[in-house]
Amino acid sequence: MLRVTDLSKSYPTPHGPLTILSDITQTFQRGDAVAIMGPSGSGKSTLLYILGALEPPTSGTVLLDDCNPYQLSEDELAAFRNQKVGFVFQDHYLLPQCTVLENVLAPSLVAKSDENYLERAKTLIAQVGLSERLDHRPSELSGGEKQRVAIARAMICRPELMLCDEPTGNLDHVSAENIAGLLLDLHRQQQTILIVVTHSAELASKFPIRFEMRGGKLVE
Numbered sequence: 129m130l131r132v133t134d135l136s137k138s139y140p141t142p143h144g145p146l147t148i149l150s151d152i153t154q155t156f157q158r159g160d161a162v163a164i165m166g167p168s169g170s171g172k173s174t175l176l177y178i179l180g181a182l183e184p185p186t187s188g189t190v191l192l193d194d195c196n197p198y199q200l201s202e203d204e205l206a207a208f209r210n211q212k213v214g215f216v217f218q219d220h221y222l223l224p225q226c227t228v229l230e231n232v233l234a235p236s237l238v239a240k241s242d243e244n245y246l247e248r249a250k251t252l253i254a255q256v257g258l259s260e261r262l263d264h265r266p267s268e269l270s271g272g273e274k275q276r277v278a279i280a281r282a283m284i285c286r287p288e289l290m291l292c293d294e295p296t297g298n299l300d301h302v303s304a305e306n307i308a309g310l311l312l313d314l315h316r317q318q319q320t321i322l323i324v325v326t327h328s329a330e331l332a333s334k335f336p337i338r339f340e341m342r343g344g345k346l347v348e
C-alpha cells in the first residue's frame with residue numbers, strides 16, 4: 129500500500145514560496161493502475177519524484193508498506209529505491225555501451241536477493257518481445273524497443289511501485305499504443321502499484337483510475 133498524507137511541495141523564490149503541491153492525501157492499493165494528467169508545470173512529475181523517493185516533500189508523509197523513505201539513511205534509501213520502486217522515464221536512459229540483457233540486469237547488480245536475475249531478465253525481455261535482441265545495443269534499437277528495455281529493467285527487482293513519467297511522450301502512435309498495452313499487461317502479471325503521469329488523454333483513458341493535477345491537488 130502507498131499512503132500519501134498532507135503532502136506539500138514548495139520552492140523558495142525572491143517573491144516568496146512557490147507552491148507546487150498542496151496538502152495531497154491519497155491511498156493506492158497493490159494492483160491499482162493510475163494515470164495522472166495535467167499541463168506542464170502542474171506538479172505531476174514533482175509528485176512522481178516524491179513518491180519514488182527522489183525528491184523530499186516540503187511537508188507531509190509518504191509511506192510505502194508503512195516505510196517512510198525520507199527517514200532512512202542514504203544507504204537504506206538507495207536500497208529502498210532499488211528494491212521497492214521501478215522507474216520508467218520519457219527518455220529511456222539506457223547504458224549505450226551495454227547490451228539489452230546487460231541493461232535489464234543493471235539494477236540487480238546491487239540487489240540483495242537470492243533470485244536468479246539472469247533467468248528473470250531473459251523472461252522479462254521475452255515478455256516485452258525482444259528475445260532476439262538480447263545482444264543488441266541501444267543504438268541498434270528503435271525508440272519503442274528502447275522503451276521496452278527500460279520497462280523490463282524497471283521490473284527486474286520486482287518493485288512494489290512502478291512510476292512512469294511520460295513513458296510514451298517520445299514515441300509514434302503505434303509504438304505508444306504498444307507500450308501502453310505492455311505496461312498494463314506486465315502490471316496485471318506483477319500486481320504492482322502502477323502510476324503514470326502523462327499529457328496524453330488517450331494513454332490516460334486506458335487506466336481504470338484517473339486523476340488530474342489542478343491547483344497543486346489531485347482531482348478525480
